[in-house]
Amino acid sequence: MSEQIKVKMRGENVCVHYGEKQALFDVNLDIGTNQVTSLIGPSGCGKSTFLRCLNRMNDTIDICRVTGDLTLDGQNIYDRAIDVVELRARVGMVFQKPNPFPKSIYENVAYGPRIHGLTRDKTEMDEVVENSLKRAGIWEEVKDRLDQPGTGLSGGQQQRLCIARAIATKPEVLLMDEPCSALDPIATAIIEELIDELRENFTIAIVTHSMQQAARVSQKTAFFHLGKLIEEGDTEEIFTNPQNKKTQDYITGRIG
Amino acid sequence: MAGYLILTIIAFSLIAFWIGRSAGNKFVADAQGTTVHSLPGYHGAFVAVWVGLPALVLLLLWLVFQDNVIDSLLLSSLPQSEIAGLTPAQLNLVMTEIKTVASGTIFGEPAPHIMQGAETLTRWRGIAGWAMVATSVCLMLLMLFFTRSRLSARFRARNQFEAVISGLMIFCSVAAILTTIGIIVSLLYESYAFFQLVPPHEFFFGLNWEPQIAIREDQVAGAGAFGAVPVFYGTLVIATLAMAVATPIGLFTAIYLAEYASERFRNIVKPILEILAGVPTVVYGFFAVLTVAPAIREAGTLMGLATSPNSALAAGGVMGIMIIPFISSLSDDAIRAVPRSMSDGSLAMGATRAETITRVLLPAALPGIMGGILLALSRAIGETMIVVMAAGLIATMTINPLDSVTTVTVQIVTLLIGDTAFDSPKTLAAFALGLVLFFVTLCLNVVALRIVQKYREQYE
Ligand SMILES: Nc1ncnc2c1ncn2[C@@H]1O[C@H](COP(=O)(O)OP(=O)(O)OP(=O)(O)O)[C@@H](O)[C@H]1O
Ligand SMILES: [Mg+2]
Secondary structure, eight states, X not given: OOTTOOEEEEEEEEEEEETTEEEEEEEEEEEETTOEEEEEOSTTSSHHHHHHHHTTGGGGSTTEEEEEEEEETTEETTSTTSOHHHHHHXXXXXXXXXXXXXXXXXXXXXXXXXXXXXXXXXXXXXXHHHHHHHHTTOHHHHTTOTTSBGGGSOHHXXXXXXXXXXXHTOXXXXXXXXXXXXXXXXXXXXXXXXXXXXXXTOEEEEEOSOHHHHHHHOSEEEEEETTEEEEEEEHHHHHHSOSSHHHHHHHTTSOO | OHHXXXXXXXXXXHHHHXXXXXXXXXXXXXXXXXOOSSOHHHXXXXXXXXXXXXXXXXXXXXXXXXXXXXXXXXXXXSOHHHHTTOOHHHHHHHHHHHHHHHTTOOOSOOXXXXXXXXXXHHHHHHHHHHHHHHHHHHHHHHHHHHHHHHOOTTOOHHHHHHHHHHHHHHHHHHHHHHHHHHHHHHHHHHHHHHHHHSOHHHHHHOOOEEOOBOSSTTOOOBOOEEOOHHHHHHHHHHHHHHHHHHHHHHHHHHHXXXXXXXXXXXXXXXXXXXXXXXXXXXXXXXXIIIIIHHHHHHHHHHTTOOOOSSOHHHHHHHHHHHXXXXXXXXXXXXXXXSOHHHHHXXXXXXXXXXXXXXXXXXXXXXXXXXXXXXXXXXXXXXXXXXXXXXXXXXXXXXXXXXXXXXXXXXXXXXXXXXXXXXTSHHXXXXXXXXXXXXXXXXXXXXXXXXXXXXXXXXXX
């Protein structure tokens, strides 16, 4: 990573336990400002777990215990002085499984702006909703049925709706857990374009199972294996000249 | 005799099962080229069912008709000189006497024809009993022979057996439906009789309810008025009070249990809450009369309010306590049935817990919550005991909860207690009230079911 990139979020010696079982072992990882960081690794290696640490969604799991230091703009996010609600407003998340609310499509997107009071009147809200849906590449499909339930959309449409919902809140950091897992190549391209565009103003961490996608959208890549961060660095470096044998095996398809 | 016969039938069925299964086993062993259609067990079950079931039906029919047949035979065998000119009621007496004598209890010195009748009765009963056993056994042997002869390797014993079982299930559900229809028909019939005596518009729109009319000529009573509005109004008042108590408490309890309470606390508290619904309503009744009503009365007097000793508030409030668990338990289940990912999604947007509950969880769980509320409401409308004991009997049109009111169920009880004649409008009014009540709760249940169905669709 070049020197002038500022660190937006930093994890130091992050360990996560689910009950007795340890899911993450001493992870040290920086997320650079206005960069896309992709997390790759075989299934069950702890990518989602790490992502959930970054906006403290692990708090909602009773048996989950997080140790180590996690900071946002230099401030410890597990500090008592931090309001977790405010933190999550700044660090948004798109989940691995699409989870639209059982409300209308419009209300799904308007949810965040509404609870945070981001808009003053209906026209402004309409604009935010339309804009978010457009950027998530789903506007054309749903513009005539904004009042229908979001749960009635197809899996891929739901996924894009959830992305629209997350960006409507205008978070500083956006965590995306396999946002394209149910999308066709065209929709995937739109989302990747969106990610690239969002990078100008936001910081993004994305979990993906597609090497090509990681290579296309991210500037930095981190490779996880069995709960350990094996290697991290510039995406180009990782994909062309991995230092670790395991990384090489994974990206060439020998493990995973 | 019948008891032994049932044991015999069971034994025969077991033997039949064994025979059928052995036959099935043999088909399997002998199978060459052709495959055996059904497992040996199905062959056994097929034979057993067709041996046991007809015998059982025969037994039941026999028991139902035996007494009638013997009675009429006995009656015609009595000496004409003794029974000539007797009314049916007197004949009945004679028959009863014969039966008591036959069962061994002899009072005084019965007339000779009675003694003789009793002897005949005992003899005939013995014959009938043996005839029953003989016929059943013959029937079973016949069926065994017949069904056994039908078995073969390609015989579809499984399908045949399953057809019998599904027939049985249809029979059971039809029995339940027929009972319901029977109740409705009798309600309709009696209500029709009532509306012959009292015009419907008076019943549905009349504001005066004084059903205590004279049944016999010499009684002193009012002329009677059957305007049901105050009665239904009373039900409405009590149910509203009960729901006003139960809905907020139940809902907040549910939210607390589902979202804030620890798993351990919930596991302890929820069953305890559900006990509330299991307490006998009589117990609630005297709790209302002896504890709540005096307390309300005292509080009312302190504040200078005129309070009736039987207040709607006492009955409604206690009823509200009783139906809390309907709302809290069902709402708790509904809230917890909302997928975890919903609340995760909301929290991840930076919503507070309260926002998540009010904006995502409650709307998503609304159908389930409505179902609970409607169930509680139909329970409140149908509840009798608490109101009988605590609310009073006089039908007044009042919204003052400190006054006494009466409800539909209470009126039905009072109409049918004491001196009743089944053709007086007083008694028949109970059926009309019951019919309307039935209709109202039916509607509520249909609405509740509809809502619950919609709810199911949402997450599947
Ligand atoms: N709620 C939970 N309770 C207990 N264990 C959990 C929980 N969530 C995750 N784990 C465990 O933590 C480990 C890491 O899971 P995680 O979801 O982070 O994997 P992942 O890298 O995102 O995998 P995938 O690519 O399949 O999504 C797994 O072994 C999993 O079993
Ligand atoms: Mg994952």
